[in-house]
Amino acid sequence: xxxxxxxxxxxxxxxxxxxxxxxxxxxxxxxxxxxxxxxxxxxxxxxxxxxxxxxxxxxxxxxxxxxxxxxxxxxxxxxxxxxxxxxxxxxxxxxxxxxxxxxxxxxxxxxxxxxxxxxxxxxxxxxxxxxxxxxxxxxxxxxxxxxxxxxxxxxxxxxxxxxxxxxxxxxxxxxxxxxxxxxxxxxxxxxxxxxxxxxxxxxxxxxxxxxxxxxxxx
Amino acid sequence: xxxxxxxxxxxxxxxxxxxxxxxxxxxxxxxxxxxxxxxxxxxxxxxxxxxxxxxxxxxxxxxxxxxxxxxxxxxxxxxxxxxxxxxxxxxxxxxxxxxxxxxxxxxxxxxxxxxxxxxxxxxxxxxxxxxxxxxxxxxxxxxxxxxxxxxxxxxxxxxxxxxxxxxxxxxxxxxxxxxxxxxxxxxxxxxxxxxxxxxxxxxxxxxxxxxxxxxxxx
DNA sequence: AAATTCCTGTTAAAATTATAACATATCAAA
DNA sequence: TTTGATATGTTATAATTTTAACAGGAATTT
Numbered sequence: 001x002x003x004x005x006x007x008x009x010x011x012x013x014x015x016x017x018x019x020x021x022x023x024x025x026x027x028x029x030x031x032x033x034x035x036x037x038x039x040x041x042x043x044x045x046x047x048x049x050x051x052x053x054x055x056x057x058x059x060x061x062x063x064x065x066x067x068x069x070x071x072x073x074x075x076x077x078x079x080x081x082x083x084x085x086x087x088x089x090x091x092x093x094x095x096x097x098x099x100x101x102x103x104x105x106x107x108x109x110x111x112x113x114x115x116x117x118x119x120x121x122x123x124x125x126x127x128x129x130x131x132x133x134x135x136x137x138x139x140x141x142x143x144x145x146x147x148x149x150x151x152x153x154x155x156x157x158x159x160x161x162x163x164x165x166x167x168x169x170x171x172x173x174x175x176x177x178x179x180x181x182x183x184x185x186x187x188x189x190x191x192x193x194x195x196x197x198x199x200x201x202x203x204x205x206x207x208x209x210x211x212x213x214x215x216x217x218x
Numbered sequence: 219x220x221x222x223x224x225x226x227x228x229x230x231x232x233x234x235x236x237x238x239x240x241x242x243x244x245x246x247x248x249x250x251x252x253x254x255x256x257x258x259x260x261x262x263x264x265x266x267x268x269x270x271x272x273x274x275x276x277x278x279x280x281x282x283x284x285x286x287x288x289x290x291x292x293x294x295x296x297x298x299x300x301x302x303x304x305x306x307x308x309x310x311x312x313x314x315x316x317x318x319x320x321x322x323x324x325x326x327x328x329x330x331x332x333x334x335x336x337x338x339x340x341x342x343x344x345x346x347x348x349x350x351x352x353x354x355x356x357x358x359x360x361x362x363x364x365x366x367x368x369x370x371x372x373x374x375x376x377x378x379x380x381x382x383x384x385x386x387x388x389x390x391x392x393x394x395x396x397x398x399x400x401x402x403x404x405x406x407x408x409x410x411x412x413x414x415x416x417x418x419x420x421x422x423x424x425x426x427x428x429x430x431x432x433x434x435x436x
Numbered sequence: 437a438a439a440t441t442c443c444t445g446t447t448a449a450a451a452t453t454a455t456a457a458c459a460t461a462t463c464a465a466a
Numbered sequence: 467t468t469t470g471a472t473a474t475g476t477t478a479t480a481a482t483t484t485t486a487a488c489a490g491g492a493a494t495t496t
Contacts, residue, residue: 011418014417018413052475063473193233205365206296211404226483276445279494
């Protein structure tokens with residue numbers, strides 16, 4: 001019986017993956033938990049603890065082989081599964097996602113972009129021709145993508161999600177303002193909110209200003 | 219002496235804010251921690267605990283006044299400070315941010331968009347004319363924005379950040395692939411990584427598939 | 437007006453998460 | 467070889483975070 005991996009650990013994995021990718025690209029062959037901890041501003045202990053949830057990838061006296069560790073994390077994250085995705089909505093957000101996130105280098109494959117706007121249909125985005133959303137059902141049936149990226153207006157989101165679910169999609173990356181949640185069923189969702197980041201930054205800035213005010217009053 | 223608010227609480231505040239905004243827009247006047255907990259899929263206890271970090275906003279036997287609570291959270295998050303921001307980079311990500319995140323309704327004001335690409339300079343995005351990045355120094359001096367949104371290629375990011383810091387900016391929302399970190403100085407940073415969300419989704423999907431395989435083998 | 441229900445703020449307990457400590461294996465150098 | 471320095475995997479401890487419990491104030495009902 002495997003013990004469950006906590007969300008705290010899972011949430012850190014993509015960050016490990018990014019840093020290891022950087023290291024690999026810069027030609028670093030090996031790294032110790034201490035060195036990595038300095039780069040990432042976390043404790044070496046946490047890194048070792050995290051990695052050991054999945055197995056011993058390091059070697060005493062040597063550290064971790066960057067390429068090997070990166071590959072292991074890729075496996076854990078499912079990046080070697082060759083998952084395919086369709087993108088619904090070719091507005092700003094959709095285009096950003098299609099062009100920015102280096103799908104292929106992360107092991108994903110974007111296989112179709114859909115929109116309802118007749119002005120957009122037929123346009124080229126990231127080497128894909130935007131398709132008519134009305135064809136999405138037959139497209140899914142034919143190509144069986146595992147994920148749908150929702151970059152549609154909030155009013156449309158729930159309807160689109162329902163349709164995707166009816167067509168058999170079980171994983172959603174949702175960029176719409178409204179949260180998508182499906183606790184009960186075998187459906188997985190990640191909601192992304194750009195404005196949350198902005199609000200967090202705002203909080204930090206305010207705190208920082210308060211702190212400096214107090215300090216300068218001494 | 220005020221006790222420090224934990225990051226776990228801070229990270230939840232934007233989500234509270236969004237849900238309260240939704241409630242307000244749907245005309246809900248009051249809500250209890252239990253009702254809100256059902257909407258948000260967290261425990262009522264946590265909601266009460268979180269809110270009490272900042273003061274007693276509710277009333278026994280009544281619950282919380284939606285508008286009042288939303289305003290209080292806005293204050294806590296610094297949304298009432300009238301912070302202004304400039305956006306560096308008018309590529310896909312920059313345009314998404316400029317058009318999508320409802321700056322104004324969140325109390326922020328975007329006051330300038332900059333790019334180095336002469337083809338983009340002069341174009342209109344979200345009611346702003348894209349300015350020449352070479353003018354950013356004098357612009358900052360004149361308008362004193364508090365935040366910079368970095369939506370530039372990863373190779374340019376650190377240089378841009380250094381320049382912004384030299385011009386006096388102290389808060390950064392960074393969308394570049396490369397992380398920006400400034401532990402030491404009085405500078406606050408939020409890094410956003412779209413691909414992290416995708417990787418987390420991938421992990422969840424893989425786990426879900428494993429689970430179902432095991433279940434169906436019974 | 438009394439009784440009952442509701443629901444907060446707060447304290448206490450449980451659970452989780454992060455950090456520290458250490459035994460031991462590997463590497464590198466003398 | 468032998469010795470010392472590294473650095474992991476793992477166990478133990480500390481800190482944090484979440485959940486539960488409850489006293490009592492406010493609203494609502496009878």
